[in-house]
Amino acid sequence: MRDYYKGYLFILPAFLLLLIILGFPAVAAFLQSFNLMWVATPSFTLGSYKALASDPEFLTSLMNTVIFVTVVVSSHLVIGLGVALLLNMDLRFKWLWRVVAILPWTMPDVIGGLVWRFMFDTLPGIVNSVLLRTGISAEPIDWLGNPTLAFLSVMLAESWRGYAYPMLILLAGLQAIPRQQYEAAELDGCSAWQKFIYVTLPNLKHMIIIALVLDVIWESRLFGMVYSMTGGGPGYSTQILTLLSYKQYFQFFNVSYGASMAVVLATVLFFISLPYLRMSMRQQL
Amino acid sequence: MATVDVRNVRKSFGDHEVIHGISAFIEDREFVILVGPSGCGKSTLLRMIAGLEDITAGEIAIGGRVVNDVRAKERDIAMVFQNYALYPHMTVYRNMAFSLRLKGMDRDEIDRRVKRAAEILNLSDLLQRQPRQLSGGQRQRVAMGRAIVRNPQVFLFDEPLSNLDAKLRVQMRSEIKDLHQRLGATTVYVTHDQLEAMTMADRIVVMSEGYVEQMGSPLELYDQPVNTFVAGFLGSPAMNFFEGRIGREDARAWVDTADGTSLPLPASAPGNEGQTVIYGVRPEHIGLSGETLAMEAGVVVMETTGSATQLLADVAGTRVVAAFNGRHVFRPGERVSLHPELEHVHLFDAETRQRL
Numbered sequence: 001m002r003d004y005y006k007g008y009l010f011i012l013p014a015f016l017l018l019l020i021i022l023g024f025p026a027v028a029a030f031l032q033s034f035n036l037m038w039v040a041t042p043s044f045t046l047g048s049y050k051a052l053a054s055d056p057e058f059l060t061s062l063m064n065t066v067i068f069v070t071v072v073v074s075s076h077l078v079i080g081l082g083v084a085l086l087l088n089m090d091l092r093f094k095w096l097w098r099v100v101a102i103l104p105w106t107m108p109d110v111i112g113g114l115v116w117r118f119m120f121d122t123l124p125g126i127v128n129s130v131l132l133r134t135g136i137s138a139e140p141i142d143w144l145g146n147p148t149l150a151f152l153s154v155m156l157a158e159s160w161r162g163y164a165y166p167m168l169i170l171l172a173g174l175q176a177i178p179r180q181q182y183e184a185a186e187l188d189g190c191s192a193w194q195k196f197i198y199v200t201l202p203n204l205k206h207m208i209i210i211a212l213v214l215d216v217i218w219e220s221r222l223f224g225m226v227y228s229m230t231g232g233g234p235g236y237s238t239q240i241l242t243l244l245s246y247k248q249y250f251q252f253f254n255v256s257y258g259a260s261m262a263v264v265l266a267t268v269l270f271f272i273s274l275p276y277l278r279m280s281m282r283q284q285l
Numbered sequence: 286m287a288t289v290d291v292r293n294v295r296k297s298f299g300d301h302e303v304i305h306g307i308s309a310f311i312e313d314r315e316f317v318i319l320v321g322p323s324g325c326g327k328s329t330l331l332r333m334i335a336g337l338e339d340i341t342a343g344e345i346a347i348g349g350r351v352v353n354d355v356r357a358k359e360r361d362i363a364m365v366f367q368n369y370a371l372y373p374h375m376t377v378y379r380n381m382a383f384s385l386r387l388k389g390m391d392r393d394e395i396d397r398r399v400k401r402a403a404e405i406l407n408l409s410d411l412l413q414r415q416p417r418q419l420s421g422g423q424r425q426r427v428a429m430g431r432a433i434v435r436n437p438q439v440f441l442f443d444e445p446l447s448n449l450d451a452k453l454r455v456q457m458r459s460e461i462k463d464l465h466q467r468l469g470a471t472t473v474y475v476t477h478d479q480l481e482a483m484t485m486a487d488r489i490v491v492m493s494e495g496y497v498e499q500m501g502s503p504l505e506l507y508d509q510p511v512n513t514f515v516a517g518f519l520g521s522p523a524m525n526f527f528e529g530r531i532g533r534e535d536a537r538a539w540v541d542t543a544d545g546t547s548l549p550l551p552a553s554a555p556g557n558e559g560q561t562v563i564y565g566v567r568p569e570h571i572g573l574s575g576e577t578l579a580m581e582a583g584v585v586v587m588e589t590t591g592s593a594t595q596l597l598a599d600v601a602g603t604r605v606v607a608a609f610n611g612r613h614v615f616r617p618g619e620r621v622s623l624h625p626e627l628e629h630v631h632l633f634d635a636e637t638r639q640r641l
Contacts, residue, residue: 178368178370180366180367180368180370181370181372183335183337183357183364183366183370184364184366184370184371184372184431185372186336186337186357186358187335187336187337187357187358187362187363187364187384188358188383188384188387188431189358189384189387189388190358190387194387198372198383199372202372202373202374203373203374205374
């Protein structure tokens with residue numbers, strides 16, 4: 001019985017830390033969104049939420065977020081699975097390739113954003129200088145100045161920076177598939193592609209769901225990469241919800257309005273994470 | 286059905302050769318067991334027959350056709366794996382039907398074959414289950430069903446019973462044997478368990494460190510082991526060995542060990558007087574009485590199985606195991622006379638460890 005309490009004692013510091021840096025802001029944002037905290041005259045109102053529904057900037061940012069997360073997470077899964085399959089083969093210098101593959105993910109996202117901003121720069125950027133020198137384009141392209149190109153560029157950059165996380169999850173899944181299943185499939189007459197379809201994918205199903213859910217949550221909360229690369233512009237073209245919430249809260253000091261966006265995002269992410277939570281709960285029981 | 290011809294086959298992983306030129310011919314419809322301690326190359330040889338490992342040198346022919354460059358799926362063989370290797374997301378039915386579907390076989394034919402195999406293996410009620418809902422023995426049967434439906438030229442088994450508990454292993458042993466008798470399929474079976482080899486095989490191939498030590502029927506190997514390895518590997522409890530010199534006088538012969546024990550030999554035994562030999566006798570060929578020279582032994586431990594009694598005794602510092610039918614009572618420390626049966630004594634050269 002005493003060991004039972006000791007366990008709680010050990011997790012207490014971490015619990016307190018989480019309470020302060022996550023719990024408090026979460027509760028504060030929730031209260032602020034209803035105009036109940038840090039205002040001159042607290043009074044419960046759904047005003048902020050009502051305003052959201054008719055705010056074109058919010059709706060555009062919400063749409064941007066949906067497109068951004070869908071595209072980036074899909075490409076993460078495709079690139080991640082591809083790289084995981086390569087890294088799972090018998091390669092020379094395997095450890096080296098693994099390190100190289102994880103490098104983008106080790107980069108702080110603000111730095112990643114800045115690096116890509118320089119690369120996409122109109123004049124000295126490497127992308128334009130390659131295009132000009134090889135003659136693919138006669139004039140430099142204003143990657144981050146054109147709304148469509150800017151959005152594509154941001155998604156491309158984040159596809160590169162974040163693929164390693166799902167890749168690691170999928171690689172762990174690949175390594176857990178018994179070799180004999182591939183051999184049995186070989187004897188059953190499977191081609192390489194059929195082995196992928198009938199052995200790899202079904203065995204990887206759980207890992208794919210885990211990678212998908214975690215990556216959706218991760219990418220929906222992304223801030224630094226986009227903020228440092230485009231700041232949400234040009235116009236609202238690359239503005240995702242986290243940027244708008246930040247802008248409303250910290251730049252325009254619309255505390256209640258900015259907080260309500262954070263609450264909406266958190267609520268959506270909670271429901272997205274349910275299948276993952278259910279899966280990990282079931283494994284613990 | 287078909288023969289399997291292994292001709293001077295070698296296998297290297299990098300610079301390391303693990304199989305050093307093995308030859309073996311397996312007759313049509315024969316049940317051959319490759320047996321040996323772990324690391325002896327038996328599984329590697331089986332995987333080369335299956336096409337899961339390249340053949341470094343030599344040839345393997347199945348049904349007269351050299352298959353060195355034929356891919357596994359085109360060799361017309363089926364394999365049962367130690368951990369079953371069932372597809373976890375498919376039902377029993379689909380697991381068994383999978384290879385036939387890949388071949389594009391017609392639905393009715395697939396259904397007929399799967400149901401027939403299920404009937405043979407007593408799986409008819411489980412066809413809609415998932416592998417995780419099955420017991421170990423049932424999974425093993427599904428793995429066999431997957432092999433049967435294909436009606437292959439050769440069945441390969443890679444330690445199929447190692448993951449089962451002792452009781453189930455005995456039961457599956459007779460099921461596999463019975464299955465072989467009914468289907469009459471050429472079968473190559475790998476195990477490290479000499480008891481499986483002895484009870485199931487038409488012929489046994491004993492392997493050690495990448496070489497074939499001996500090939501023959503179970504009783505041939507048991508009665509006439511060519512060297513001390515085979516003699517010690519087959520049989521449980523294992524054969525007792527003593528090192529000593531042959532002595533001869535008139536029509537008598539014996540072996541004197543270094544610690545002064547004299548062990549009886551038939552006068553017709555091979556070997557010259559003074560030659561250093563290994564003297565081997567199986568536990569069940571030691572009696573408690575007889576007219577031969579006896580080993581004076583001290584009882585260390587007695588074990589009984591109800592139907593037999595096993596004795597671990599000490600003969601001048603050497604441990605000896607003797608096994609007797611029926612029940613006997615021995616007390617630790619008690620002195621007993623152990624009499625080897627002359628006609629069942631084995632002699633091996635002490636240096637080459639080959640049978641004399």
